[in-house]
Amino acid sequence: MARVTLDTLRKEFDRGTIVAVDDLDLEIEDGEFVTVVGPSGCGKTTTLRMVAGLEEPTSGAVRFDDEDVTEVHAKERPVAMVFQNYALYPHKTVMENMAFGLKMSTDMTEDERRERVTEMAEMMGIEDLLDDKPDELSGGQKQRVALGRAIAREPEVFLFDEPLSNLDAKLRTEMRAEIQKLQKEFGVTAMYVTHDQEEAMTMGDRLAILNDGKLQQVGKPTEVYENPVNEFVAGFIGSPSMNFVDVTVETDGSSATIRNDDVGLAFELSDEYVAGHALENAPYTLGIRPENIRIVEEPTGDETLASTVEVVEPIGSDNYVHLAVNDDFLARSPPDVKPEAGDEVGVVFEEESIHLFDAETGEDVF
Ligand code: ATP
Numbered sequence: 001m002a003r004v005t006l007d008t009l010r011k012e013f014d015r016g017t018i019v020a021v022d023d024l025d026l027e028i029e030d031g032e033f034v035t036v037v038g039p040s041g042c043g044k045t046t047t048l049r050m051v052a053g054l055e056e057p058t059s060g061a062v063r064f065d066d067e068d069v070t071e072v073h074a075k076e077r078p079v080a081m082v083f084q085n086y087a088l089y090p091h092k093t094v095m096e097n098m099a100f101g102l103k104m105s106t107d108m109t110e111d112e113r114r115e116r117v118t119e120m121a122e123m124m125g126i127e128d129l130l131d132d133k134p135d136e137l138s139g140g141q142k143q144r145v146a147l148g149r150a151i152a153r154e155p156e157v158f159l160f161d162e163p164l165s166n167l168d169a170k171l172r173t174e175m176r177a178e179i180q181k182l183q184k185e186f187g188v189t190a191m192y193v194t195h196d197q198e199e200a201m202t203m204g205d206r207l208a209i210l211n212d213g214k215l216q217q218v219g220k221p222t223e224v225y226e227n228p229v230n231e232f233v234a235g236f237i238g239s240p241s242m243n244f245v246d247v248t249v250e251t252d253g254s255s256a257t258i259r260n261d262d263v264g265l266a267f268e269l270s271d272e273y274v275a276g277h278a279l280e281n282a283p284y285t286l287g288i289r290p291e292n293i294r295i296v297e298e299p300t301g302d303e304t305l306a307s308t309v310e311v312v313e314p315i316g317s318d319n320y321v322h323l324a325v326n327d328d329f330l331a332r333s334p335p336d337v338k339p340e341a342g343d344e345v346g347v348v349f350e351e352e353s354i355h356l357f358d359a360e361t362g363e364d365v366f
Helices: 044-050 094-104 109-123 138-154 167-185 197-205 221-228 231-236 271-276
Strands: 004-014 016-026 033-037 061-063 079-083 157-161 189-194 206-213 214-219 243-250 254-259 265-269 283-288 292-297 305-314 319-323 329-333 344-349 353-359
Touching: 004 044, 016 044, 016 189, 016 214, 033 044, 033 167, 044 079, 044 189, 079 138, 094 109, 094 138, 094 243, 109 138, 138 167, 167 197, 189 197, 197 221, 206 221, 206 231, 214 221, 214 231, 214 265, 221 319, 231 283, 231 353, 243 329, 243 353, 254 283, 319 344
Parallel strands: 033 189, 033 206, 079 157, 157 189
Antiparallel strands: 004 016, 004 061, 206 214, 243 254, 243 283, 254 265, 283 353, 292 344, 305 319, 305 344, 319 329
């Protein structure tokens, strides 16, 4: 096992015109599972490849425990990588595929390799497939083989690059649980890259959120969900996404109102809220999650705002109610709150659920 440290890690491409990873600082504790998440092109894969030794940093360092491995060749690093496309050799059997890494990285005899692979295959429930070729396997089986091959090498660090993207939703859920179980069982430090925020929320001990090559926030999934540091993280983490409205705050220091006259939003904050937050007379972006919006089917006029229902999507456990606020504004309502398209409804925000972001920088203000 190893603690992995990324120290001001930077990767530029095309003579510095592309900054794929922008001075990233991140520490993954011994045995910890950290998920790196962000939109396409934010630098996730490049970061992972630098940890694996497959990409040379422009500057900065990668350390395993206290050892600087920045100059250490990929083959010499105690890491195993699992990819989206499985990276299995098509002409080799499952046994040969799983044994190949051991042949390259250890001095085990053939018998020892067979024994280790059989043991891993039993653990992964793929012992009946050892004589098959990858072509004969389903996507889930291929990924189990790739995982088994990675574990067989007894790495200190596990690196996952979107390993579940090619699997269907049900299998993905199953494999998520399986990967976490294996990681904990073997106590291997893991770095897991995904663009899927839901996967990130369910998998990591901590999440590291990247955007545009820059680290935005690191924290436990619930911390990040509840206290996003900026508008980007707030909008990226959570499904369906947080709703945003431009607002202005009018305050005299002891009372305050949040307003947006275009959408008819007027929201008086409580004295306690005003006392606890250094609000200014300024523009902000208000954020509220769909699950924190209450729909009142028979409005009294005392609600935060009035709106028209555009579409209602039942999802079984709840209803998604799309409202005519800005382009779209989504409320997640319990099954018994089911207005119809065209209905005029009241919309209530509770002040403990709102987020206010600086209108210019997007930083979370409170
Ligand atoms: P995705 O989820 O789409 O794989 P990512 O977050 O993994 O995206 P990277 O693949 O790390 O992102 O790419 C980050 C940026 O660096 C992108 O703008 C990409 O086009 C660029 N990039 C990556 N590899 C190279 C390369 N070899 N040469 C030039 N630019 C590159």
